[in-house]
Amino acid sequence: MARKFFVGGNFKSNGTVASIKSIIDGLNNAKLNNSVEVVIAPPALYLLLAKEITGNGVDVAAQNIYNKGNGAYTGEISAQQLKDAQVHWVILGHSERRSIFGESDEFVASKTKAALDAGLSVILCIGESLEEREKGVTIDIVTRQLAAVAEQVQDWSKIVIAYEPVWAIGTGKVATTAQAQEVHAAIRSWLKEKVSAEVSDATRILYGGSVTDKNSKDLATQPDVDGFLVGGASLKPAFIDIINSA
Numbered sequence: 751m752a753r754k755f756f757v758g759g760n761f762k763s764n765g766t767v768a769s770i771k772s773i774i775d776g777l778n779n780a781k782l783n784n785s786v787e788v789v790i791a792p793p794a795l796y797l798l799l800a801k802e803i804t805g806n807g808v809d810v811a812a813q814n815i816y817n818k819g820n821g822a823y824t825g826e827i828s829a830q831q832l833k834d835a836q837v838h839w840v841i842l843g844h845s846e847r848r849s850i851f852g853e854s855d856e857f858v859a860s861k862t863k864a865a866l867d868a869g870l871s872v873i874l875c876i877g878e879s880l881e882e883r884e885k886g887v888t889i890d891i892v893t894r895q896l897a898a899v900a901e902q903v904q905d906w907s908k909i910v911i912a913y914e915p916v917w918a919i920g921t922g923k924v925a926t927t928a929q930a931q932e933v934h935a936a937i938r939s940w941l942k943e944k945v946s947a948e949v950s951d952a953t954r955i956l957y958g959g960s961v962t963d964k965n966s967k968d969l970a971t972q973p974d975v976d977g978f979l980v981g982g983a984s985l986k987p988a989f990i991d992i993i994n995s996a
């Protein structure tokens with residue numbers, strides 16, 4: 751089955767009203783390949799602004815939710831609130847959430863379940879650290895992260911997986927096309943074995959970690975690379991070339 755190429759822009763905790771308007775203006779005025787699904791994730795404070803001004807077929811994602819509904823959870827945003835604000839996507843399990851904020855595989859899985867239950871679509875991030883790669887346990891780590899989700903989630907139709915090796919995030923050290931393809935293929939086999947052949951075939955698997963307009967074309971040639979989750983370069987005009995590299 752043909753999987754629609756997907757490019758996400760994770761702005762992380764970057765931007766101002768002015769700079770986010772200017773990035774979105776750039777996207778609105780660009781000629782974007784319409785066979786690519788594009789989703790940008792500004793910081794939560796700017797989601798409504800982004801929703802209001804983003805056009806050109808580009809959608810908007812949050813970078814996180816809490817796993818409970820509305821209630822006494824100071825500082826958190828619920829899946830229901832995103833739904834109410836017509837934000838249809840959320841990034842979950844990003845390595846910065848896992849490592850800086852101590853989110854466990856189970857917690858990420860419970861947030862994924864909460865998001866799906868509310869009708870949101872999820873960009874689910876997984877990936878190994880440098881130490882884990884050097885120990886040769888990359889596939890064990892990513893499949894452990896996926897297995898935690900599979901314990902709480904049956905329907906994978908609204909999940910896009912982003913493989914983001916931690917050692918490649920924000921370091922300028924991009925995975926080689928072979929390294930990316932090897933892990934993406936392993937993720938797809940795992941989905942086939944543990945979920946279903948249909949889900950394995952249909953699920954988009956994005957690569958993330960130092961993607962730029964210089965390396966995106968090569969990475970996009972790999973059979974199991976169905977798009978990108980872009981950090982730093984999503985804040986720059988080069989993001990448009992990355993979108994169009996499919």
Ligand SMILES: O=C(CO)COP(=O)(O)O
Nearest residue numbers: 760919920959960981982
């Ligand atoms: O973490 C990332 C996207 O979620 C990748 O970040 P960089 O593209 O800045 O390496």
